[in-house]
Amino acid sequence: MTISKTVEYPVEGAGLGLRRSMMGEEMPTGAVDFLEVAPENWINVGGRYGRWFREYTERYPFVIHGLSLSIGSPAPLDLELVKSVKGFIREHGIRCYSEHLSYCSDHGHLYDLLPIPFTEEAVAYVAGRIRQVQDVLEQRIAMENVSYYAAPAREMSELEFLNAVLAEADCDLLLDVNNIYVNSINHRYDAGEFLRGLPADRIRYAHVAGHFNEADDLKVDTHGAPVIDPVWQLLQEAYAHFGVFPTLLERDFNIPPLPELVREVGHIRQLQEQAATVSRPSGSAKEPAPEVARVHAYR
Numbered sequence: 001m002t003i004s005k006t007v008e009y010p011v012e013g014a015g016l017g018l019r020r021s022m023m024g025e026e027m028p029t030g031a032v033d034f035l036e037v038a039p040e041n042w043i044n045v046g047g048r049y050g051r052w053f054r055e056y057t058e059r060y061p062f063v064i065h066g067l068s069l070s071i072g073s074p075a076p077l078d079l080e081l082v083k084s085v086k087g088f089i090r091e092h093g094i095r096c097y098s099e100h101l102s103y104c105s106d107h108g109h110l111y112d113l114l115p116i117p118f119t120e121e122a123v124a125y126v127a128g129r130i131r132q133v134q135d136v137l138e139q140r141i142a143m144e145n146v147s148y149y150a151a152p153a154r155e156m157s158e159l160e161f162l163n164a165v166l167a168e169a170d171c172d173l174l175l176d177v178n179n180i181y182v183n184s185i186n187h188r189y190d191a192g193e194f195l196r197g198l199p200a201d202r203i204r205y206a207h208v209a210g211h212f213n214e215a216d217d218l219k220v221d222t223h224g225a226p227v228i229d230p231v232w233q234l235l236q237e238a239y240a241h242f243g244v245f246p247t248l249l250e251r252d253f254n255i256p257p258l259p260e261l262v263r264e265v266g267h268i269r270q271l272q273e274q275a276a277t278v279s280r281p282s283g284s285a286k287e288p289a290p291e292v293a294r295v296h297a298y299r
């Protein structure tokens with residue numbers, strides 16, 4: 001018997017990555033549905049920044065997107081960081097914790113997100129570390145598909161690797177639509193096919209962002225420009241395939257005045273409203289199979 005169950009997302013609607021540079025600008029009422037920060041930037045922050053942050057967490061649903069868990073690193077997991085994040089989640093009522101499926105340290109920070117080899121060995125290694133983090137947190141985490149510019153020791157495709165990690169770690173997915181687009185150009189694969197190969201029931205929320213156009217066949221994921229049309233189109237494809245899910249605009253460099261970002265967030269909402277009015281195909285995120293319906297309960 002097939003049991004139909006609606007996937008519950010941690011937040012709803014269209015969100016924005018909140019940055020310190022936005023302090024002093026007033027967020028227009030109703031402009032965003034949820035906000036995201038990097039916990040590393042806010043743990044133990046007091047004073048006027050701390051008060052500003054608290055004002056936001058009291059007004060908006062929040063998710064956090066970590067920077068330094070370094071899940072693929074050969075170095076031991078930073079369990080002190082994980083415990084701090086756990087406290088932060090509890091303190092601010094954070095709805096979801098996501099991290100990058102990459103690594104940024106090797107007994108010291110490397111200040112970049114490096115690709116994990118797409119191998120069986122790496123799947124087992126990373127999945128074990130994700131499970132360890134989830135055990136400490138006592139909740140699931142969402143891993144983000146990252147952009148990468150080299151694929152060392154590749155034994156499987158990016159999609160196979162990502163799906164294997166999600167399955168073996170029993171964790172969720174932060175779907176970065178811009179990263180799929182950038183990788184599809186840089187590594188020459190079909191972005192739509194990649195998208196449709198992802199497990200609907202694992203998506204917790206999504207990112208969109210702008211990137212730098214180095215050349216026709218080389219895009220660099222900078223979060224430093226407006227989202228381009230092909231990425232919006234890919235997001236529409238994702239909504240058509242999976243149903244509408246919460247989606248957030250990331251902007252880390254060349255940050256424009258808030259009204260400009262709010263306009264882009266408004267475009268996310270527009271696409272969500274459009275997608276919600278058209279019928280959803282069977283097998284979408286709203287109708288997971290029985291075994292996937294229970295994956296959101298942390299074991």
Ligand SMILES: [Fe+2]
Nearest residue numbers: 144176207250
């Ligand atoms: Fe992202």
